[in-house]
Amino acid sequence: MRQRILSLRQQGETLNRWLNIRMKTILPELMERAELDMWIVIARENNEDQILSTLIPAPALSARRRTILVFSRNEDGTIERLNLGPAGSEMDLVYNSIRQNKQDDQWLFLRNVVKKRNPKTIGVNISETFAGADGLSSTDHKNLLDALKGLDVNVISAEKVAVGWLEQRIPEELEAYHVINRIAHDIIAEAFSSKVIVPGQTTTLDVVWWIRQRIHDLGLRAWFQPTVDVQRQGEEKPLFDTVIRGGDLLHCDVGLHYLGLSTDTQQLAYVRRPGEEEAPSEFEEALAEGNKLQDITANEFITGRTGNEILANALEEACQAGLKARVYTHPIGFHGHGSGPTIGLYEKQDKVAGAGEYPLYSNTCYALELNVVTYLTKWQQEITIPLEQTVAFSAGEVKYLGGRQSKLHLV
Known part of the structure; x- marks a missing residue:
């Protein structure tokens, strides 16, 4: 697993290569689509716009005092990339750094840059719907308007550009995303094995912290605290702090961050009782129902459809197939809970205002998150099969990045 993870220097070189490709291919298309002549991104140190980390090259980690980036669309459709800071830093790997004198008033300098290029429309990161597109602070917004007065x-x-920038992936990112998800899958497989779990001794919290430590030891970052829970015969609700026993159905939710991209994965394991070689067939059949709901939902992904339309169609088809289903799929990419069309919420299975009305675009990624409830004869009770898998929507089809779970892990 470790051999798949690049050194920090190699990661930086990879991210900078991707960033330059994204600037040349994705950004011009987005600005034309949004009919923006200029996009201005402003962030202060210790109060960074969330989108800034996706725009600055490695090894830069944050804004420097106040960082102002200007993206100006030329008549030929290309994008002029300006950093309103002095040359001589890592920013020069991607931007033309043009404010040579550090003593120059930054806002006056920005005004002159805008005046010279004479845009009709300038986009800034303010949005009521998408947090990732709403990073401009109220102070910098006021200062910007004051600087441009007259x-x-x-x-x-700039919501359309910001969301598009966050959600769209280039081919190189999609290829790497397969590897990143395989790493996540391998961590879960290791956690859901006899290497980590001793029935009757190991607790769910032991496994949680093993996963968190494993991610850390690999030099990666968890973007949320993992969870591990148990469904058990005779228990109406999942148990989140308990000793794991034979016969339990284990479930985890794990998300990691590597090469600027996030994963979000939920998988299941069966803990065998003494003498059992496999999980009882009913458990595998229940997982197959979860896979069926994945296929139903994935088949509703069509370019231009809104999240709400995908949700409604998927739930209707699931109902016709006899599935007791719930769909709550979200965009993923630079952020675990990313920007783009929301396809249901756990607590909202009719329609989602705002993000649910956003359309589906190609070359975007999602955490295909859902569950089915099924009756288990062996236990004389219902069980829930929650699944979550990072997928890409590209060339009109959904691709399971790094594969998907179609057989239970066995402990």
């Missing part, structure tokens, strides 16, 4: 320019939300 110029014939319309300052509007």
